[in-house]
Amino acid sequence: MFDVLVIGGGHAGCEAACAAARRGARTVLVTYRSDDLGQMSCNPSIGGVGKGHLVREVDAMGGIMAIAADRAAIHRRMLNASKGSAVRGPRVQADRRAYRLAIQSLVAASGVEVMEGEVSSLRFSGTGVDGVELSDGLFVSARTVIVTTGTFLAATMFRGDERWAGGRQGSNAANRLGAQVRELGLAQGRLKTGTPPRLDGRTIDWAATQPQPSDGVAWNMALAGNDAPLPQLACAITRTNVRSHEVIRRGLESSPLFSGSIEGRGPRYCPSIEDKVHRFGERDGHQVFLEPEGINDHLVYPNGISTSLARDVQQDLVRSIVGLERAEIVQFGYAVEYEFADPRRLDASLQHRDVPGLYFAGQINGTTGYEEASAQGLVAGLNAAAESIGLVAAHFDRGESYIGVMVDDLTLQGVTEPYRMLTARSEYRLYLRADNAVTRLGPMAIELGTLRGPQETLVRSHLEGKAKASAALAQLVSGEQLGVADKARKPLFEWVRRDDLMDSVRSMLPSSPAVDEAIDDAVYAPYLHRQRVELAVRQRDRETAIPGDFDFASVPGMSTEMQERFIAASPADLDQASRIAGVTPAALSALHFALARRAA
Structure with a gap:
């Protein structure tokens, strides 16, 4: 088993x-x-x-x-x-x-x-x-x-x-x-x-597009980094145009999205190109990002023209776009x-x-x-x-x-x-x-034992580096030491909030991701304090548990609609209850009172 x-x-x-x-x-x-x-x-x-x-x-x-x-x-x-x-x-x-x-x-x-x-x-x-x-x-x-x-x-x-x-x-x-x-x-x-349809990059007129270079290898996704990075390629940007949109509108009669064949809702923030043209008819173009699919792969992913239009319409659409006039489609787009x-x-x-x-x-x-x-x-x-x-x-x-x-x-x-x-x-x-x-999460990972050998070493090292960087930012320094006419001695984390002194403060500290993080903490500190106060309130609400057998229908003064919302969501505590869509402050007050009375 x-x-x-x-x-x-x-x-x-x-x-x-x-x-x-x-x-x-x-x-x-x-x-x-x-x-x-x-x-x-x-x-x-x-x-x-x-x-x-x-x-x-x-x-x-x-x-x-x-x-x-x-x-x-x-x-x-x-x-x-x-x-x-x-x-x-x-x-x-x-x-x-x-x-x-x-x-x-x-x-x-x-x-x-x-x-x-x-x-x-x-x-x-x-x-x-x-x-x-x-x-x-x-x-x-x-x-x-x-x-x-x-x-x-x-x-x-x-x-x-x-x-x-x-x-x-x-x-x-x-x-x-x-x-x-x-x-x-x-x-x-x-x-x-x-x-979207996949294109043969060898048939794209790259000179007619706007190049988008890579940032290089200045940063990594993983804390562990990568000692053997692959060569970096440029992407490119082009746009649909009025002609492209005319092609799309003519092809809508065969679109499963508009014929009723597809009933499911698609992603709001990544709509198909036919949906974009239909919803934003006043626009004369939409960006298309041409993204290589590999070092030794000729395929290019045209991000921005996801589509389930018929094959011939896709072909006409692609060739209406600047730089893609002779582009060959290797695989046509589709919807699922x-x-x-x-x-x-x-x-x-x-x-x-x-x-x-x-x-x-x-x-x-x-x-x-x-x-x-x-x-x-x-x-x-x-x-x-x-x-x-x-x-x-x-x-x-x-x-x-x-x-x-x-x-x-x-x-x-x-x-x-x-x-x-x-x-x-x-x-x-x-x-x-x-x-x-x-x-934020490294201590939890260590406590739960979800890190393996080198990963745990890296996480512990980062946490130690962050603690040292925060301590360094707490040291008292006068404005004169930073090149300004101010004799007042303040912690570096206060001086660093001034845009004109940011570089001066950085020059006094070693360069590392942990230091950059500590500086960002200092810049955001006044706002983070307010958020910590809010989190403390949330923690108090989390400690007000709602028993699994709690009868929402018995809460005095609560409407049937509110009762139904609570029953459907089954919140575990008052904090969760406060975030249920459509729940009113009055309903929360009634629930809080009912829980307090039950606990008394």
Whole structure:
């Protein structure tokens, strides 16, 4: 019997399996083809604003995504580099093949057993899950099961009038498992995603586009860095135009998105090009980022023109764009519609509230993106292992991590469209920076034992360096020592808040990521203090637990609507109750009074 069984070898599945194995659980990952582990089904990139924060947090917990991203990076770019550190987003363009091989190497090194096969059904014993059955009839026993089927659950693919079963080009859909999920009442509905046509880079007129150079190797995704970086390539930018939009409008009659064939909602922040043209008709163009898919690969990913239009329309669209007039399409774009489960039926560990031992992670929970999937895989893997072998659970608080923000949003609010991580989703984004992920989560990783050898050494070293940097910033210095006519002696962390003295303060300290982080802390200190006060209030509300048998319908003065919202969300404490969508201050006051009366 396995301690943890993971269904699916995508970003959530690989991260979940490795996380479980790091905690000492005997883990098996079941996938159609082991060669597809870590496949980047859509854009060959990792990170970005919000997403890069998640990757750094997963890395701080000992995860594998950042390490693989560094090994495969062929283009690095710090998004929002000119803005404050809280909203800077590290992003890498990855060599698609190198990333997949890196993930497979990391999975193998973790001790996870990989089993090829199709899971046809979940198996149950008593009230909980006890394994899975494969399509060949083999029963695989496990104490816990993590479902990470991505876009494959009862999935259908669309392109123009074409329609076929599958969750990715060349891969089958998980139809039998999808049918069981529906029968068990676990499915909530259908969502949609899509991908653009892939182009032959040798047929692109690069001189007609705007080059976008890489940042080089000045920074890494993972704390461990990478001693053997790949050569860096430039990306390029072009735009759709009025002619492009005319082509799209003429082709809408064959679009499954507008014909009614696709019913699921697509991602708000990454819409198809036909959706953009339809919704933003006043615009005369949209940016298209031309992103190489590999060092020795001629394929180019035109980020910005995801589409399920017919093949001939895609061809005309591509050739209407400057620089792509002679571009050859190697693979046409398509859309995927798939089943997703209601994440509100999961607890903060991503375990199903009604089925002990059953966990869900990744796009099946209604999210979009590799990074969101990886972070959920981490949460589910750590906690499934804890459940199986009797360890302390891993809890991610929304005040301490974007992982916590996402889990809290999903399990309390649910989704009506694919969920994407944005820094604006956090009330504490000045604290939840990409550069301080290790400081925030490293102590938790050490306590839970989720770091292996060199990783733990690096994390401890960073924490020590950060403590020394903070102490150095506390030393008293006069303004005259910094070159200004001010004899007052103040801590360096106060002087550094002055833009005109930033460089002078930096010159007095060694150059290191830990020092940069400590300086950012000093700059944001007045705001961080207010956030710490808010967090203290939240902690007090978290300590006001709501018993599992609490009867919301019995709360005096609470409307039926509010009662229904509380019952649907099943908040564990007053803090969670306060963040349920649509709940009024009056309802919270009534709930607080009822809980206090019950405790008296």
